[in-house]
Amino acid sequence: xMRQALFLALQSVRWYRWRTLTIVLSLxxxxxxxxxxxxxxxxxxxxxxxxxxxTPLVVGAAGSRTDLVLHALYLDTPAPAATTMAEAEYIxxxxxxxxxxxxxxxxxxxxxxxxxxxxxxxxxxxFDFRGLRVREGQMFSVLGECVLGAAAAHRLGLRPGDTxxxxxxxxxxxxxxxxxxxxxxxxxxxxxxxxxxxxxxDSKTAWVIDGIGHGHQNLTQxxxxxxxxxxxxxxxxxxxxxxxxxEITPENIDSFxxxxxxxxxxxxxxxxxxxxxxxxxxxxxxxxxxxxxxxCLKPPEVVDDLLRIVFRAEQLVLISSLVxxxxxxMLLTLVLSLxxRLREAEMQTMFRLGCSRATIGMLFxxxxxxxxxxxxxxxxxxxxxxxxxxxxxxxxxLF
Amino acid sequence: xxLIHDLQFSWPRDGFRLSIPELSISAGETVxxxxxxxxxxxxxxxxxxxxxxxxxxxxxxxxxxxxxxPDAARREFRLRNAGLVFQDFxxxxxxxxxxxxxxxCRLSPAVNPTADFRARASALLAQAGLSAHSRKSVTRLSQGxxxxxxxxxxILLRPPLLLADEPTGNLDPETAEQILNLLLNQAAEHGxxxxxxxxxxxxxxxxxxxxxxxxFRRGPDGAGP
Numbered sequence: 001x002m003r004q005a006l007f008l009a010l011q012s013v014r015w016y017r018w019r020t021l022t023i024v025l026s027l028x029x030x031x032x033x034x035x036x037x038x039x040x041x042x043x044x045x046x047x048x049x050x051x052x053x054x055t056p057l058v059v060g061a062a063g064s065r066t067d068l069v070l071h072a073l074y075l076d077t078p079a080p081a082a083t084t085m086a087e088a089e090y091i092x093x094x095x096x097x098x099x100x101x102x103x104x105x106x107x108x109x110x111x112x113x114x115x116x117x118x119x120x121x122x123x124x125x126x127f128d129f130r131g132l133r134v135r136e137g138q139m140f141s142v143l144g145e146c147v148l149g150a151a152a153a154h155r156l157g158l159r160p161g162d163t164x165x166x167x168x169x170x171x172x173x174x175x176x177x178x179x180x181x182x183x184x185x186x187x188x189x190x191x192x193x194x195x196x197x198x199x200x201x202d203s204k205t206a207w208v209i210d211g212i213g214h215g216h217q218n219l220t221q222x223x224x225x226x227x228x229x230x231x232x233x234x235x236x237x238x239x240x241x242x243x244x245x246x247e248i249t250p251e252n253i254d255s256f257x258x259x260x261x262x263x264x265x266x267x268x269x270x271x272x273x274x275x276x277x278x279x280x281x282x283x284x285x286x287x288x289x290x291x292x293x294x295x296c297l298k299p300p301e302v303v304d305d306l307l308r309i310v311f312r313a314e315q316l317v318l319i320s321s322l323v324x325x326x327x328x329x330m331l332l333t334l335v336l337s338l339x340x341r342l343r344e345a346e347m348q349t350m351f352r353l354g355c356s357r358a359t360i361g362m363l364f365x366x367x368x369x370x371x372x373x374x375x376x377x378x379x380x381x382x383x384x385x386x387x388x389x390x391x392x393x394x395x396x397x398l399f
Numbered sequence: 400x401x402l403i404h405d406l407q408f409s410w411p412r413d414g415f416r417l418s419i420p421e422l423s424i425s426a427g428e429t430v431x432x433x434x435x436x437x438x439x440x441x442x443x444x445x446x447x448x449x450x451x452x453x454x455x456x457x458x459x460x461x462x463x464x465x466x467x468x469p470d471a472a473r474r475e476f477r478l479r480n481a482g483l484v485f486q487d488f489x490x491x492x493x494x495x496x497x498x499x500x501x502x503x504c505r506l507s508p509a510v511n512p513t514a515d516f517r518a519r520a521s522a523l524l525a526q527a528g529l530s531a532h533s534r535k536s537v538t539r540l541s542q543g544x545x546x547x548x549x550x551x552x553x554i555l556l557r558p559p560l561l562l563a564d565e566p567t568g569n570l571d572p573e574t575a576e577q578i579l580n581l582l583l584n585q586a587a588e589h590g591x592x593x594x595x596x597x598x599x600x601x602x603x604x605x606x607x608x609x610x611x612x613x614x615f616r617r618g619p620d621g622a623g624p
Binding site: 001004007008012015345346348349350351353354355359 | 448450470471475477478479483485492493494502503505507508511512
C-alpha cells in the first residue's frame with residue numbers, strides 16, 4: 001500500500017509543481033540557515049583550534065591576550081605592542097624552549113591588481129616548526145630575499161626571480177621605513193593555513209624595512225657636492241640627498257649594517273617551543289614571576305575564550321533560525337491545510353470508491369514526507385555547497 | 400441483487416427522510432431511477448453502496464446485509480462490488496487517463512495493480528475509444544471523454560453492481576447517448592446490474608425498469624415498485 005501511496009503522492013507533487021516547489025524551497029531555506037551556520041562554525045572551530053593546539057606558547061608585550069595570540073597564529077591581525085629580540089634571546093637562554101621571532105608590521109605593495117600581503121620576518125626554525133617546504137625555487141638565504149606563501153604568490157602573480165616592494169606603514173614617515181625591494185627566491189607549498197597568505201623573510205630584512213638596518217653610499221672626499229651639506233679636511237656631512245638603498249644587491253649588501261643593540265630590535269611576538277612539558281611549565285612559571293612587562297600565553301586557552309564568545313553568538317543565530325523555522329512551519333501548515341480543503345472533493349472521491357480515511361491520510365502524509373525529504377536533501381546539499389564555497393572565504397576572514 | 404425491506408433513513412439536520420418499504424432489483428437488471436431534485440435518489444445510491452447506513456430496515460446487496468458490515472468490510476465490499484459513476488466524473492486531475500482507470504487498484508491493500516488489471520485498464524480504454532489519450536492528463540479530455548474514463552474506472556474490478564448518479568447530466572444529448580450505450584454495453588457484457596439515476600426522460604426507454612422515486616419520499620405508506 002505504501003508503494004501505491006508513494007506513487008499517487010509523486011503524481012500529485014508533480015502536478016501541483018509550483019505549490020510543491022514553493023513549499024520545498026521555503027522549508028529548505030528554513031533548514032539551510034541553521035545547518036550552514038552550524039557547519040561553518042564547526043569549520044571555523046576546527047581551523048582555529050587546530051593551529052592553536054599546534055602552537056605551544058606565544059610570548060609578547062603585555063596587553064590584549066587575544067590580539068597577541070591571533071597575531072602570532074594568523075600573521076595578519078594588527079600588530080600588538082612591540083616586544084624585542086631580547087625576549088627571544090631570554091627564552092633561548094633559559095634552555096626551556098626554542099624561540100622563533102616574529103616581526104609582522106609591514107605589508108607588501110599591491111601587485112597584479114591584488115592588495116598587498118603581510119611580510120613576516122622570522123627565522124628558519126619557523127619553517128621546520130610549521131612543516132613548510134619550498135615548492136618552487138629555494139629558501140631565502142641572504143638579506144633582502146623572501147619566499148611567498150602559495151596563495152600569496154597566486155594572488156600577486158609572482159614567482160621566483162621576481163621582486164616585490166614593501167609598503168611604508170605611514171606615507172608621512174620621514175624617519176626611515178622606506179620601501180624595500182625584496183627578491184623572491186621561492187614559493188612555498190600550499191598548507192591551507194595562514195602561512196599561504198603571507199611573504200616570509202628573515203627578521204633582519206624586516207628590520208631593514210623598519211629602518212633599523214640600512215646600507216648607503218660611503219661618503220668620501222670624492223662624493224659629489226650636491227650630496228653633501230659640508231666638507232672640510234676632517235669631516236664630511238651628508239645631505240638628505242644620500243638615500244639608503246631601496247634594494248639589497250650583491251654589490252651593496254656589504255654596506256648594510258644595523259644601528260643599536262640587537263636585543264633592542266623590535267619583534268611583534270615570539271613563538272616558544274618548549275623541550276618538554278616540564279620545560280613548558282617552568283617557562284610559564286618564569287613569565288609569571290620574572291617578566292612583568294611581557295606575557296607568555298597558551299594559545300589553546302586564549303582561542304577557547306574567543307570561541308566561547310563566538311559560540312554564544314551562534315546560539316543567538318540558532319535561536320533566530322528556530323523562530324524563523326517555527327514561523328515557516330506554521331505558514332506551511334496553513335498552506336497545506338488550505339490545499340487539503342481545496343482537495344476535499346478528491347478525498348471524497350477516494351472514500352466513495354472504497355478507500356479508508358486512514359489510507360487517504362497515508363496518501364497525503366506521503367506527499368508531506370516527500371516534500372520534507374526533498375527539502376531536507378536540498379538543504380543539506382546547499383549547506384554542503386555553501387561550506388565548500390565559504391570555507392575559502394572563512395579562511396580568508398581568519399588569515 | 401438488491402433487496403430493500405422497510406428501510407428508513409433521515410438526515411436529522413435538514414429534516415430529510417427517506418422511507419422505502421420494499422424494493423427489489425434482480426441481478427443483471429438495468430434500472431433507471433427518476434424523480435425531482437432532492438427526493439433522495441442519490442441517497443439511495445449511497446445507501447446501496449454502503450456509503451450511508453440506514454437507521455432501520457434491511458438492505459441486502461449481493462446476498463450481504465450491508466448495514467451489518469463493519470466499516471472496513473463495508474469499504475472493501477464497495478470497492479469490489481459497486482462501480483460508481485458520478486455526474487461530475489470525479490476524476491483525479493493529477494493522474495493520467497490510464498492511472499485514473501487503475502485508481503481502484505491503488506486504494507486498497509486488498510487489490511493491487513497487477514499485470515491483469517493493467518491489461519484490463521488498457522483494454523477498457525480501447526473499448527471506450529480512449530487509447531490515444533491513455534497517457535494524457537484527464538484535464539485535457541472533453542466532458543464526454545472524462546465520463547467514459549469514469550465508467551472504465553467503475554468497471555475495472557468487474558463489480559456485479561454499477562451505480563451511476565446522473566452520469567449524463569453534464570453532457571449534450573449525443574454524448575449522453577454514447578455514455579449510456581457504453582454503460583449498458585459494459586453492464587450487459589459483464590452481467591452487472593445497472594442502477595442509474597437520471598433526469599433525462601429520453602433515456603428511460605433504454606432501461607428494463609424505471610422507478611419513479613417520488614413514491615418513496617416521506618412515504619411510510621408509499622407503495623414500492
